[in-house]
Amino acid sequence: MSLLAERMQRLSVAQTLVMSKKSRELREQGKDIISLSIGEPDFNTPDFVKKAAISAIENNITKYPPISGFKELKEAISNKFSRDNNLNYNLNQIVVSTGAKQSIINILLSILSKGDEVIILGPFWVSYFEMVKLADGTPIPINSSIDDDFKVNAKQLKEAITDKTKAVLFSSPSNPSGAVFSGEELGDFAKIIARHPQITIISDEIYEHINYNKEHVSIASFDEVYNQTVTINGVSKAFAMTGWRIGYIGAPQCLASACEKIQGQVTSGASTISQMAAIAALKADPKETHYMRQEFLNRRDIMFDLLSDIKGFKVNKPDGAFYFLPNISYFFGKTIKGHKINDAQDFSMFLLVEANVALVSAQGFGAPNCIRLSYAASENELREAVRRIKSAIQ
Numbered sequence: 001m002s003l004l005a006e007r008m009q010r011l012s013v014a015q016t017l018v019m020s021k022k023s024r025e026l027r028e029q030g031k032d033i034i035s036l037s038i039g040e041p042d043f044n045t046p047d048f049v050k051k052a053a054i055s056a057i058e059n060n061i062t063k064y065p066p067i068s069g070f071k072e073l074k075e076a077i078s079n080k081f082s083r084d085n086n087l088n089y090n091l092n093q094i095v096v097s098t099g100a101k102q103s104i105i106n107i108l109l110s111i112l113s114k115g116d117e118v119i120i121l122g123p124f125w126v127s128y129f130e131m132v133k134l135a136d137g138t139p140i141p142i143n144s145s146i147d148d149d150f151k152v153n154a155k156q157l158k159e160a161i162t163d164k165t166k167a168v169l170f171s172s173p174s175n176p177s178g179a180v181f182s183g184e185e186l187g188d189f190a191k192i193i194a195r196h197p198q199i200t201i202i203s204d205e206i207y208e209h210i211n212y213n214k215e216h217v218s219i220a221s222f223d224e225v226y227n228q229t230v231t232i233n234g235v236s237k238a239f240a241m242t243g244w245r246i247g248y249i250g251a252p253q254c255l256a257s258a259c260e261k262i263q264g265q266v267t268s269g270a271s272t273i274s275q276m277a278a279i280a281a282l283k284a285d286p287k288e289t290h291y292m293r294q295e296f297l298n299r300r301d302i303m304f305d306l307l308s309d310i311k312g313f314k315v316n317k318p319d320g321a322f323y324f325l326p327n328i329s330y331f332f333g334k335t336i337k338g339h340k341i342n343d344a345q346d347f348s349m350f351l352l353v354e355a356n357v358a359l360v361s362a363q364g365f366g367a368p369n370c371i372r373l374s375y376a377a378s379e380n381e382l383r384e385a386v387r388r389i390k391s392a393i394q
């Protein structure tokens with residue numbers, strides 16, 4: 001007899017974590033592993049943000065917070081939404097949570113009943129799929145390939161909608177592909193979804209500031225879907241604050257209240273110290289962190305040239321985030337250095353063992369022909385990683 005709930009059988013372990021476990025084991029054996037599997041900026045949190053947290057501790061801002069977040073933080077978020085995204089959210093439409101991850105599960109738990117379908121635009125972030133299952137929903141991924149620059153189109157979206165569709169979930173800029181939807185593309189999605197008022201759009205904009213070419217557009221800024229959209233954002237990627245665990249939503253008021261209700265029973269709100277740090281981050285001039293975007297852009301261009309030069313790698317140039325998603329199906333069916341490569345998981349394991357480079361198979365991200373590699377690493381590490389990959393597959 002199992003001690004575990006049936007729910008646990010539905011839940012998969014993130015492949016990213018399987019990979020980090022294996023790399024840790026190899027490191028413990030003394031291997032020099034270059035990790036390109038991680039989804040977090042390699043910068044430190046800016047000093048002005050750290051100072052705000054220190055001052056919060058010194059001023060004893062250490063009691064339970066209001067469940068949906070401090071008023072001052074919600075004001076900073078509301079101003080940020082209108083400053084950067086042309087969106088007006090009142091304070092009762094904003095909920096601060098323990099990371100954007102919690103913001104997403106709060107919403108899914110608020111809207112899904114058993115059997116409700118959630119369309120996920122692929123390739124997608126692995127956690128979307130599992131969170132939908134955790135909330136009793138049915139994930140309906142729509143795939144796109146490198147030839148479409150990893151972008152689902154309006155026709156595909158239209159065809160995927162059924163009577164059971166309760167939500168459409170996506171990130172732009174995207175993890176894992178770096179694809180960024182243009183205003184025109186989002187406008188087309190908005191027109192389609194507006195015809196189905198039972199559908200909630202969950203728009204994950206956590207990589208908003210890591211966007212190189214296009215202007216960032218929030219789908220909620222299209223009037224016809226404003227009342228159907230939950231805009232997800234946070235400070236993790238924009239301010240190199242992954243460990244502070246602050247995410248937030250702007251949403252129709254009834255959904256914001258539902259998230260607050262869940263949070264009231266589950267966490268009692270996000271850390272007070274992190275909230276004070278997030279106020280400093282969000283009030284700052286966005287130019288304060290442009291150096292990170294510039295650095296990511298330099299690395300993207302370097303990596304694009306390096307990866308394009310590897311035989312068997314098909315690469316596109318991503319417009320945002322800090323990932324590449326090369327198609328490596330060329331290697332399927334081949335045997336290299338005694339390793340039979342049947343799929344992307346075999347290929348990433350081969351690179352870990354033979355090149356000592358850790359990256360992840362994109363099977364769980366809805367891109368079975370691809371591997372995802374993050375360029376949130378130093379230029380030296382990136383160059384060395386590519387040198388090792390080339391020499392392993394020679």
Ligand code: PLP
Nearest residue numbers: 039099100101125171175234236
């Ligand atoms: N959304 C996407 C697309 C992500 O890639 C991540 C983290 O990797 C998150 C959300 C989680 O953000 P947070 O650290 O705020 O929970």
